[in-house]
Amino acid sequence: xxxxxxxxxALLALVAAVAAPVAVAAPAPxxxxxxxxxxxxxxxxDARMDYPxxxxxxxxxxDARSTYTASSIPxxxxxxxxxxxxxxxxLYWGEFKVDCLTTGGPxxxxxxxxxxxxxxxxxxxxxxxHTRMGVSFLVPKKGEARIGLSGATKKGEPLLTKCxxxxxxxxxxxxxxxxxxxxxx
Numbered sequence: 001x002x003x004x005x006x007x008x009x010a011l012l013a014l015v016a017a018v019a020a021p022v023a024v025a026a027p028a029p030x031x032x033x034x035x036x037x038x039x040x041x042x043x044x045x046d047a048r049m050d051y052p053x054x055x056x057x058x059x060x061x062x063d064a065r066s067t068y069t070a071s072s073i074p075x076x077x078x079x080x081x082x083x084x085x086x087x088x089x090x091l092y093w094g095e096f097k098v099d100c101l102t103t104g105g106p107x108x109x110x111x112x113x114x115x116x117x118x119x120x121x122x123x124x125x126x127x128x129x130h131t132r133m134g135v136s137f138l139v140p141k142k143g144e145a146r147i148g149l150s151g152a153t154k155k156g157e158p159l160l161t162k163c164x165x166x167x168x169x170x171x172x173x174x175x176x177x178x179x180x181x182x183x184x185x
Contacts, residue, residue, distance in 0.1 A: 041066045041074075041103040043110065043137060045177030049147045049170040057086040059175070060135055060147055064110050066101040068182050073163065077101045081110055081135060083149070092121045096133060100163035103181040108137045109165045114152070128155045134165030139179040145172040 046061035064079035079098040084091060096112030103109075111134040117123050134150035146168035150160055 037069070039068045039182035040180075041068070041101060041108070041182045042180045043101060043103070043108045043139075043177060045175065047145065047147065047172040047175030047177060049149075050173050051170070053087075055087070057084075058149075059084045060149070062110060062135070062137075062177070064098045064101040066103070066182075072102070072104075074101060081112055083133070083135075090120075091118065092123075093118045094121065094123055094133075099132070102163050103179065103183075105181060105183070106138055106140045106179065107168070108139065108179055108181075109163060110135050110137070111150075111160065111162050111165065123152070126154060127152050132160045132162065134160055134163075136165040136168040137177055137179065138168040139177045145176055146170060147172060 042065045044063050046059060048057055048059045051058045060081065060083055062079070062081040064077065064081065066074035066077040068074050077098050077100045079101070080095055081098060082093055082095045084093040086092075094114050095116040097115045098110055098112045100111045101108065111132055113130045113132050114123070114127065115130070131152045133152045136148035138146040147170050148166040148168040149170075150165045153159060
């Protein structure tokens with residue numbers, strides 16, 4: 001029994017001797033992480049887009065902001081955008097509460113939920129309340145600005161995904177936008 005106790009004690013002493021230097025050599029905990037860098041983007045302006053139907057005018061006005069940390073998806077977006085469509089002597093408009101503004105260099109995408117329309121607007125019967133639409137923008141330092149509209153999904157169809165819009169394919173023919181990208185474009 002004494003031999004067994006001596007062996008167990010010797011084994012424990014050996015384990016302690018081997019483990020002790022490892023514990024001492026372990027690296028010290030790193031300093032607390034620095035607070036994340038916060039950056040912002042904004043898009044403001046009003047412009048008429050090239051619309052292929054004669055005697056009709058489509059304008060998009062926007063005042064949107066986003067706050068980012070490390071991700072390319074904003075932590076918070078706010079603001080409004082409005083799509084106006086003049087046709088047959090009437091002006092129809094829809095106002096949207098921004099739920100996403102993403103930017104990258106000279107491009108921006110804005111999505112939002114429909115919150116108000118002009119009286120008698122066809123969207124009142126065609127679209128579900130609070131449907132989402134998206135608008136894309138190309139705002140180069142030099143050259144021609146462009147806009148792309150997603151359109152809206154009809155009642156009963158799935159909503160457009162947040163932060164998504166088609167490419168900016170229509171020329172801006174009057175007005176313009178000011179884009180401040182989080183990367184200081």
